[in-house]
Amino acid sequence: MQITVKLFATFRAGRFAVEPRTYPPGTPIVEVIRELDIPEAQIGMIMLNNRHAEPEQELHEGDNLSLFPLVGGG
Amino acid sequence: MDKIFRVNMSDLSTKIEAVPSAWAGLGGRGLTSTIVAAEVPPTCHPLGENNKLVFAPGLLTGTPAANSGRLSAGAKSPLTGGIKESNAGGTAAQMLARLGIKALIIEGLPKGDAWYSLHVTKDGVTVQEETELLGKGNFAVIEALEARLGKKTGILTIGQAGELKMTAANISVKDPDSKIRSHGRGGLGAVMGSKRIKFITIDDQGAPGVKVAEPEKFKTAARTFAKALLDHPVSGEGLPTxxxxxxxxxxxxxxxxxxxxxxxxxxxxxxxxxxxxxxxxxxxxxxxxxxxxxxxxxxxxxxxxxxxxxxxxxxxxxxxxxxxxxxxxxxxxxxxxxxxxxxxxxxxxxxxxxxxxxxxxxxxxxxxxxxxxxxxxxxxxxxxxxxxxxxxxxxxxxxxxxxxxxxxxxxxxxxxxxxxxPRSVKGIGITYATSTMGADHTSGYTIATNILNVGGHVDPLKKEGQVELSRNLQIATAAVDSTGMCIFVAFPALDIPECLPALIDMINARFGINLTGDDVTELGKYILKTERQFNIAAGITNAHDRLPEFFTTEPVPPHNAVWDFTDEEIDEFWNF
Incomplete structure (x- = not known):
């Protein structure tokens, strides 16, 4: 299945901003995080199709996955 | 000994007063809101002679505590018609604190058409007529005043918008690079303009400085506090980058x-x-x-x-x-x-x-x-x-x-x-609706918990938990706004257990007192209730704690969310 992965802030360094990527059906989000070599402790927010998500959630064809380090503002 | 500096623009007189005992434990927003509530008639015209403009550094301002250099400005707002506190960085807060000025209160209105400036020193305030810098923008004012009075001069100034009494006018504060920070919200620049004050300069030569009652205790707490700020990924890495x-x-x-x-x-x-x-x-x-x-x-x-x-x-x-x-x-x-x-x-x-x-x-x-x-x-x-x-x-x-x-x-x-x-981040909608300041994200920044997963997580698209979240944050923020601290200390304070106790320890060591966490919560509640009471007396009631109608009728993509809180659910905010 193909999903779109978007990375933000420091996660972009040495990786990418947006990329279509292919995974076996049913891959959980945490697998994508591992594959991208992002330490799990650095994950601040995961958004799947514009909603907050958990690392265990399974991905589906056409999903949009966004990964953010812990950042903030205001 | 801390003092109150008072300026009456009606007769151009100035006074130095002792701090009333009821104000001794207050600073920043807690003090400006207390003074406005005590001395400004809630129904007065915000640009008339009965409004007062109050500046107050925070409880920890002028000490070596990290991030404690914010200045609060307060008055009745010409934009909202209610009470206003707006805080800013810059150099003025620390200078006022070092001078032992707990608050600067400006009242009255000049009779004629002349414009004035105020000059604050350890000996008091002097009022001078000003002609040269009228009509000038803030950057030109700062440049001219540094040439006139020296590079170290602290400056609070209004631009053309404040002179013209526009209700979106702010008050600018010179920062350490001679650029500008702002008491942005609520039209306080128009209040300063109504009093025909183009700028206020501060000279802190010979200032007594801030005395810390228990220096060793302070040093230990300040170190723990600074470490928490640097250790948290938001304040330590995300914000600086x-x-x-x-x-x-x-x-x-x-x-x-x-x-x-x-x-x-x-x-x-x-x-x-x-x-x-x-x-x-x-x-x-x-x-x-x-x-x-x-x-x-x-x-x-x-x-x-x-x-x-x-x-x-x-x-x-x-x-x-x-x-x-x-x-x-x-x-x-x-x-x-x-x-x-x-x-x-x-x-x-x-x-x-x-x-x-x-x-x-x-x-x-x-x-x-x-x-x-x-x-x-x-x-x-x-x-x-x-x-x-x-x-x-x-x-x-x-x-x-x-x-x-x-x-x-x-x-x-x-x-x-x-x-x-507010339709797709519902907690902040409760803050916008209920804040005594009018729509103000900083007064109860639920984005931390709704979006950023700081201090836990409350689903931004659901109604559950939003009123409580906003209430807790608004109470805590009112207290933090009284310390002179930057609101971003809230990120580590929400996640790192040692952070908030260290902040309270610094206040205790500064004054030689023994506040507990509950006392700080009570301070926050007292401030919100004092501000709300002023607003109610000014004619702003829970009927004004509402979002504009279009938020309830126009769904916002991509979630197609609408604002769906009932009036009763919103009013529950004030149940404390």
Whole structure:
């Protein structure tokens, strides 16, 4: 299945901003995080199709996955 | 010994008073709101002789505590008609604190047409007539005053917007680089303008300094506190690297980035105005990606944004300004937004109110969507010149909505709604509705928990838990706003257990007292209730704790969310 992965802030360094990527059906989000070599402790927010998500959630064809380090503002 | 400096503009007299015992334990917002509530008749005209403008440094300002250099300004707001506290960085707060000035209270109105300046020293305040700098922008005022009085002079000034008593006018504070920080919200610049004070200068030579009652205890607590700030990923790494503007992409992903005057929750060109793009642009052009708004700031969320030639354009370039001129007006050119930010600093007009206003102005057809150059032109040629159109624009979002018959006007208590759509981030909607300040994201920043997973997580799209979240944050924020601390200390305070006790220990060591966490919560509650009581007496009741109608009838994509709280559910906020 193909999903779109978007990375933000420091996660972009040495990786990418947006990329279509292919995974076996049913891959959980945490697998994508591992594959991208992002330490799990650095994950601040995961958004799947514009909603907050958990690392265990399974991905589906056409999903949009966004990964953010812990950042903030205001 | 701390003192109250009082200036009466009606007879141009000044006094130094002892601090009443009831005010001794207060600082910052707690003190400005207490003084306004005690001395300003709630029904007075905000630009009339009975309003008072109060400045107060925080309880910890002037000590070596990290991030404690904020100054509170308070009055009855000409924008909301209610009580107002707006705090800012810069150099003035620490100078006033070192001079032992607990509060500077300015009251009355001059009789004639003359303009004045105030000069504050250890011996008191002097009032002088001012002619040379009238009509000048804030940057010219700062330059001229540094030449006149020396580089170290502390400066509070109003630009053309304040002189013209526009209800979006702010008060500018000189920062450590002789640039500008702002008491932005609520039109306090118009109150200063009504008192015909162009600027206030501060000379802290011979200042007694801030005495700490228990220095060893203070030092230990200050070290723990600073470590928490540096250890937390938001205050220690995220804010210094990307500034607050990192939020553009986050809110866009969450569908809560108000776009085209709050019509959509996402902006197609978000990447072009994002914190990531801004960081790369600043580095590429040789600007400064990190920068502090006051001495002793270790978070450094500010930055210096240069143009293509590497020349200074603006600093303190914030998410809310970039969102407002950017996504909300559909402007995708960060350089145009930076020029507008600098102009708003120079004219002395709130960059949140004005950005929200331009969204409404575009809806009204005053200029086309996405017209960044048009915004720059209206700022220069209409607002700064005080033309009839400029005065309508300078009155803020509500003013333009009324003048042009626009129904989609994002304001609460006539103050523009910032940067986070309350339909898709519901906790912040409760803050906008109930804040004593009018729509103010900083008064109970639920984005931390709704979006950023700081202090836990409350689903932004559901109603459950939002009222409680907003209430807890508003109470805590009122207390933090009294310490002189930057509100960003809340990020580590929500996640790192040692942070808040260290903050309380610093207050205890500073004054030789024994406050507990419960005492601090009680202080926050006291402040909110004092402010609310003032507002009720001024005619602002729970009927005004409501969002504009369009939020309940127009679903915002991508979630197609509407504002769906009942009046009773919102009113539950005040049940404490």
């Amino acid at each position: 990307f500034g607050t503007n990192v939020l553009v992409n986050i809110l866009n992903e969450a569908g809560g980035l108000p776009t085209r005057n709050f019509t959509y929750g996402q902006f197609e060109a978000h990447e072009k105005i994002s914190g990531e793009t801004m960081h790369d642009t600043i580095v590429e052009r040789g600007g400064k990606p990190k920068h502090g708004c006051h001495a002793g700031c270790i978070i450094q969320c500010s930055q210096v944004y240069p143009d293509k030639e590497g020349k200074y354009v603006t600093s303190g370039f914030e998410y809310e300004t970039i969102w407002g001129i950017g996504a909300d007006c559909c402007v995708d050119n960060l350089d145009d937004i930076a020029v507008a930010d600098n102009l708003m600093d120079d004219i002395g007009i709130d960059s949140i109110e004005t950005a929200v206003m331009f969204g409404v102005a575009m809806e009204a057809g005053i200029l086309p969507w996405g017209d960044g150059k048009g915004i720059i032109r209206l700022l220069k040629d209409e607002i700064a010149q005080g033309t009839p159109l400029g005065r309508i624009l300078g009155g803020g979002a509500g003013s333009v909505g009324r003048a042009f018959g626009v129904t989609r006007v994002p304001v609460v208590k006539n103050q523009g709604i910032p940067a986070y759509d």
